[in-house]
Amino acid sequence: MSGPHQGGPGGALRRDRFAFGPLEEGEALVEPILGSWEANIDHALTRSPIDVCSSRGEDAVVLGNLGVVRVLKVNASGREVEVREGDLCLLMPFGKLDRFGYAELAYAYDAPRTIGLLARRSKLDARLLLPVPDGTTYSLPQWAAYGRYFTAWDNWRKAYGCWRTQIADDDPANHLVFGWGGGVAFAELMLAKRAGFRVAMTAGSDERVAFLREHGITAVDRRRFPSLSQPTPQERTDRERHRQRRTSVQEFQQLVRELSDGHGVAIFVDNIGEPLYDVTLGSLAREGVVTTCGWKAGMRLNHLRGAESIARHIHVNTHVWRLPDSPGIRDFQEAEGWMAPQGSDVVYDFDQVPELADDYANGRIGSYFPMYRVNPL
Structure with a gap:
C-alpha cells in the first residue's frame, strides 16, 4: 500500500519490490503461506479511521498481520527462541505491548517498521510466532482463520x-x-x-x-x-x-x-x-x-x-487479545474443535489480492473467512 489512489480499496495496493536488512538478534525470516483478510486491512486501504502511512511516517506499508507462515531462518544469537527452521506458525499481530501484554499498536498496521504478510518473504520478531500444533487434525485454512x-x-x-x-x-x-x-x-x-x-x-x-x-x-x-x-x-x-x-x-x-x-x-x-x-x-x-x-x-x-x-x-x-494467552487459546481450539468449519473459507491467489480487497469492501464475499495465498505449502 502506498501513495494516493483513485477508486476502490484494491486501487490502494501496488505491487513492488522492497528491501529489508539482515536478520537482527531474535528475528526470523518467514515465507507467508496463507493470510487472513481482516477489517484492519480494509481500514488501512480506505485510510479510515487513520492513514497508517502518515501515522507510521512511511511512504509505503506492507499490510497483512494475521496468517500462517513457514519459518525459513532464525537468528537466535543466544536468545531463547521457540521456533525452528521449517516450522509452520501463526503470526501474533502485536506491534507494541502495554505492561500487561495487551496490544497498543498492531503489527503491520499502525506499528512502525513492521512488515506484513502481503509479501513473498518477510522478517519479524520470532517471539510473535506461535507454532501450529504438531500432528494437528485441522487444515491450514482452518488455522489461518485464528485471528x-x-x-x-x-x-x-x-x-x-x-x-x-x-x-x-x-x-x-x-x-x-x-x-x-x-x-x-x-x-x-x-x-x-x-x-x-x-x-x-x-x-x-x-x-x-x-x-x-x-x-x-x-x-x-x-x-x-x-x-x-x-x-x-x-x-x-x-x-x-x-x-x-x-x-x-x-x-x-x-x-x-x-x-x-x-x-x-x-x-x-x-x-x-x-x-x-x-x-x-x-x-x-x-x-x-x-x-x-x-x-x-x-x-x-x-x-x-x-x-x-x-x-x-x-x-x-476490547482490542486484539493478551499475547501471553495465545498458546492457551490455540490449545483450546485444537482440543475442543472450536475452529472455522472445514471448507468455510474462500481463498484468492496472490495476484488476485486487489480483487479480494474490492470484493470485501463491497460485500461480494459469501464466506466469513476470506483469505489470500502467498506461497505454496
Missing part, C-alpha cells in the same frame, strides 16, 4: 464475565446472545452456544443463512429489515426513509422479543458501530451487555448515559 477466533475468545470472556457480575446464578438457557453478522461474532456465538445460551445472528445472503442454521445458530435474515441502518447524511431530510426505518426497527425488535421471551438480548455482539448502535441498545435486556472488539462502519457513538445506567447496561470494549 477472528483469538479475538472472539478474549471479547467473549470479558463480556460473559461482566454479565455474570449482575446475573450470578440464572441459567444461560433463559437468555439470548445476539450478533450482527461477521466472523468474530460467529466465533463468539459458538462459545455462547457451548455455555448454554440461546444464540441468534443476522445474515444477508442465502449462503450465510444456511451456514448459520447448519451450525445451530438462529439465522435472522437481514433482508427482512432493509432500512434498519441509520439514514446517511444525504437521507436525513427524507421523511419516507425515516418512516421505513421505524418500521424495520420495530419489526426487528419484535423478533428479538420473540427469541428472548420478551426480555431482550443478554449479550449483544456489535462489531458494526454507528449505523446500528441505537438498535443494539434498544434491543438489550435489563442488565444486558453490549460488547465490541471492532468498528466496521463507524467509531463515534452516542447514547443516553442516564438511560444506560438505569437499565444497568454494561459496555465492553
Whole structure:
C-alpha cells in the first residue's frame, strides 16, 4: 500500500519490490503461506479511521498481520527462541505491548517498521510466532482463520464475565446472545452456544443463512429489515426513509422479543458501530451487555448515559487479545474443535489480492473467512 489512489480499496495496493536488512538478534525470516483478510486491512486501504502511512511516517506499508507462515531462518544469537527452521506458525499481530501484554499498536498496521504478510518473504520478531500444533487434525485454512477466533475468545470472556457480575446464578438457557453478522461474532456465538445460551445472528445472503442454521445458530435474515441502518447524511431530510426505518426497527425488535421471551438480548455482539448502535441498545435486556472488539462502519457513538445506567447496561470494549494467552487459546481450539468449519473459507491467489480487497469492501464475499495465498505449502 502506498501513495494516493483513485477508486476502490484494491486501487490502494501496488505491487513492488522492497528491501529489508539482515536478520537482527531474535528475528526470523518467514515465507507467508496463507493470510487472513481482516477489517484492519480494509481500514488501512480506505485510510479510515487513520492513514497508517502518515501515522507510521512511511511512504509505503506492507499490510497483512494475521496468517500462517513457514519459518525459513532464525537468528537466535543466544536468545531463547521457540521456533525452528521449517516450522509452520501463526503470526501474533502485536506491534507494541502495554505492561500487561495487551496490544497498543498492531503489527503491520499502525506499528512502525513492521512488515506484513502481503509479501513473498518477510522478517519479524520470532517471539510473535506461535507454532501450529504438531500432528494437528485441522487444515491450514482452518488455522489461518485464528485471528477472528483469538479475538472472539478474549471479547467473549470479558463480556460473559461482566454479565455474570449482575446475573450470578440464572441459567444461560433463559437468555439470548445476539450478533450482527461477521466472523468474530460467529466465533463468539459458538462459545455462547457451548455455555448454554440461546444464540441468534443476522445474515444477508442465502449462503450465510444456511451456514448459520447448519451450525445451530438462529439465522435472522437481514433482508427482512432493509432500512434498519441509520439514514446517511444525504437521507436525513427524507421523511419516507425515516418512516421505513421505524418500521424495520420495530419489526426487528419484535423478533428479538420473540427469541428472548420478551426480555431482550443478554449479550449483544456489535462489531458494526454507528449505523446500528441505537438498535443494539434498544434491543438489550435489563442488565444486558453490549460488547465490541471492532468498528466496521463507524467509531463515534452516542447514547443516553442516564438511560444506560438505569437499565444497568454494561459496555465492553476490547482490542486484539493478551499475547501471553495465545498458546492457551490455540490449545483450546485444537482440543475442543472450536475452529472455522472445514471448507468455510474462500481463498484468492496472490495476484488476485486487489480483487479480494474490492470484493470485501463491497460485500461480494459469501464466506466469513476470506483469505489470500502467498506461497505454496
